[in-house]
Amino acid sequence: MAKLFVICGHGAGDPGCCAGGYTEAERVRALGRRIRALGGSEVELGDMSRNWYADGGINRLDTDAPVVELHMDASGIATAHGAHVIIKSGFEPDDYDKALADKLSAFMPGRAEKIVRHSELANVNRAAARGINYRLCENGFIDNDGDREKFNSNIDELARIYLESFGIKVTTSAPVQQTPLKQPAKQATVIESFGGRYRCTVFRLNVRSAPSLSGSVVASYGRGQTVVLDDWYKSADGYIWGRYTGGSGKVRYIAVGRATGKPEADDYLVKE
Numbered sequence: 001m002a003k004l005f006v007i008c009g010h011g012a013g014d015p016g017c018c019a020g021g022y023t024e025a026e027r028v029r030a031l032g033r034r035i036r037a038l039g040g041s042e043v044e045l046g047d048m049s050r051n052w053y054a055d056g057g058i059n060r061l062d063t064d065a066p067v068v069e070l071h072m073d074a075s076g077i078a079t080a081h082g083a084h085v086i087i088k089s090g091f092e093p094d095d096y097d098k099a100l101a102d103k104l105s106a107f108m109p110g111r112a113e114k115i116v117r118h119s120e121l122a123n124v125n126r127a128a129a130r131g132i133n134y135r136l137c138e139n140g141f142i143d144n145d146g147d148r149e150k151f152n153s154n155i156d157e158l159a160r161i162y163l164e165s166f167g168i169k170v171t172t173s174a175p176v177q178q179t180p181l182k183q184p185a186k187q188a189t190v191i192e193s194f195g196g197r198y199r200c201t202v203f204r205l206n207v208r209s210a211p212s213l214s215g216s217v218v219a220s221y222g223r224g225q226t227v228v229l230d231d232w233y234k235s236a237d238g239y240i241w242g243r244y245t246g247g248s249g250k251v252r253y254i255a256v257g258r259a260t261g262k263p264e265a266d267d268y269l270v271k272e
């Protein structure tokens, strides 16, 4: 049985807060994925293609597990920083809330209050009305350079804070991912897989025999041409490499864009 149900805030077209080239929706989904990967079957990850605030998902959520909803703050003031836990006004924090608040505020200090009570947040109120054990966590400020960098560079450490707070053992089999990988195109919103048809946006894009700049050039694509990539991808030499099988039956590799942790406007291949 799951010991933790994770909801990733925003999504389904709502990016949440945006700063430094990142969106809150994409970052909290990256965190949710690591919590699930490191926690295994004791973690249930709510459908990340949804916006649980907009679609009222908590009104229909059927779980006995405690629930945490992941967010990042933004203030417009670059100096505001730090993580905190939000619970319903009038409620007392339980042991999960206290553990999370202590660990999150030690990881990302800066907030005067580790636990804050709110009465106007829809999902906080929906959960309270249904007796769901729920808290909303702000994982620092996305528009604070220090918080954002801490989040991006230590996402597994952050994931472990959630697992430890809910008494879940970290599985050792999950590959460690300390730096943010470029996520599949539009993954932050609805499309979950990397594979699909991509359109070339540059004058000439090399096709290589291996997924790195040392692979020999065997063909090229021109602007406007399309290629269907499969679900595999890899980060190497500063680029994200996609893969397809050519007419010859040989596997070919092509740089999709710079490895920045997310899709960029200047990617060489853009998903159609």
Ligand SMILES: [Zn+2]
Binding pocket: 009, 010, 016, 017, 024, 071, 072, 073
């Ligand atoms: Zn948010």
